[in-house]
Amino acid sequence: MSERPKLAVMKFASCDGCQLALLDLEDELLTVARAVQISHFAEASSHLEPGPYDLTLVEGSITTPEDRHRLLKLRADSKYLVTIGACATAGGIQALRNFADHDEFMRAVYARPDYIETLATSTPVAAHVKVDFELRGCPIDKYQLLEVIASLLAGHRPRTSTESVCQACKRRGTVCVVVTQNLPCLGPVTHSGCGAICPAYDRGCYGCFGPTVQPNTRALSDHVLLPRMASDQAALALHGINAYAPEFARGGQRLWQLAGLPKPLHPSLDASLETSLDTSLAASSATEPASS
Amino acid sequence: MTNTLPTDTEVAGMTPAASFLPRSALQTLLDLLLGQGYQVIGPRLDQGAIVYDSLERVEDLPAGWTEEQGPGLYRLQRRDDDALFGYAVGPHSWKRFLFPPQVNLMRSQQTDDGWRMSEVVQPVVRYAFLGVRACDLAAIAVQDRVFLQSGFVDKVYQQRREQALLIAINCTMAAATCFCTSMGSGPRCQQGYDLGLTELPSGFVVEVGSERGAALAANLPLEPLQDEQDQAAERARQRAVDDIGRRLDRDRVQTVLRERLQHPQWDAVAERCLSCANCTLVCPTCFCTSVDDVTNLTDQEVIRERRWDSCFNFDFSHISGGPVRDQTRSRYRQWLTHKLTTWVDQFGTSGCVGCGRCITWCPVGIDLTVEATLICQDQDADAETRS
Structure with a gap:
């Protein structure tokens, strides 16, 4: 009898909400447990087996030197490494420190900051190791997680559309809150996956799933956000849960600048962000014929 | 051509004189449709807009409401009368009923004899659309061409379309975004409907557009159309034409x-x-749609799913x-x-x-x-x- 693939769930700087999505798969959990051997999942069981693992789900961002070391070892131990959630995929809400002075933060929070050993930045897993698939969301959608596990086991790409949140609104019949209620909304530049929950409850999209492919954050800022909110509020809208996702990071910086409150990135990150942006642009301009 | 639909108005010589349905008898029309097993879809207030949704009572209609529209702008507004159809078009179109956003087309199951494939049987839905505008009739005609008359027949669309009863309403106003006059599609409902209505304060001028519409009309408490009602309806329809300022060559x-x-x-x-x-x-x-084969964890079943794409x-x-x-x-x-x-x-x-x-x-x-x-x-x- 062939062994079931070994699944591990690992955590770095995060709130555990994305791991809970796996436990929250109540009706499907037994099927998951039959399809894979859950080898390491501290949130669910204290029985922890060492690697190697066939599929490792990684939650959380990298914020300490020790975490970085642990991640490198984990990568070596994993056949597939999949990040789950905004922290592991974009640095999370804690990546706001990337636009601020973390020493100052530590002095404000801790009585003895000298006891704390931390990195100056919060970065996504992909900034440190090769990632096989990034699942978006804050938190992730449990059915998308199921799709990722099922498709990797079946050997095909997960079926997680890169379309905007708007399309989920349209399919479920939600009337646009930008057009009818004059609300600011990140939906047009945000990756789908949540099922467009917030607009169905008269809220604009908060961008929990991060930027979609080629997000036009500049046009969204100028024509959707700024006519409806002050520029510092608009900057906060982009610099939220996915603040360090490259397009939201740059879009937010532009808005802070407009508000007269420039927020430069930590010097160690500026260049790497440019590289990520360049990569996404290069991927998107390969076949377009030159304009005459 | 086997795809000609029963709602065609080219039914020989059928232009019976228009008649009049008093506003107080509109509920009779709804009851008649519901009694015949139709799901009536029409305009309702929801989410700050006039959307198309299920309705059963005249009270469900957006009496006295209209809208302001512009580029990127939609606001509900009160009218100074209690017209039931005193708006232009809302966020929804009839597309979502005839061509649903998501449909399962096929199922494959792993059996001892290998994969067995079966078509997903679509539920039979009988819609009566109340309040179809001329532009929407034209849009349905366009989708008829795409899904029924261009060599390929889309069975999901075909079933819903053949069952659907279309009650059109002539526009008596236009939104700032309307330009049907430029596209030759309105605002007057010319063809493709079963019953065509023009709203007046006291009721509706009724035109029959198909045999199905005629059968329905035969069971309605219709009154002979008075000349002044006919003229008032003409003036009301002309208001819509005059309202349209947007042009496209x-x-x-x-x-x-x-x-x-x-x-x-x-x-x-x-x-x-x-x-x-x-x-x-x-x-x-x-x-446009995308079609995906959706697997599950057990590897025993695959569903072929179609969704609106862009x-x-x-x-x-x-x-x-x-x-x-x-x-x-x-x-x-x-x-x-x-x-x-x-x-x-x-x-x-x-x-x-x-x-x-x-x-x-x-x-x-x-x-x-x-x-x-x-x-x-x-x-x-x-x-x-x-x-």
């Missing part, structure tokens, strides 16, 4: 747009366009090597040129019916009529304007 756009593929305006519009696909999903004729999606034109239209500029250009020009080559009709939904529901207010006009305007005149 359809013929010029049809010939010129496809020659302007390198026009700088494509870049200008791409600077504002979010590529969010709202325009295509609110468009009553856009028909040419604005980055992945939509993905072929070996990457997406063909990998910039917003090329995606917007694809949409506009298809909608307004190559659609004619493909289906013998424009893909645009002038309903204006893509203008209203664009979050940044991009206006198709403005963009197409700018791109197609005389280049000499354009040069003069710039100098």
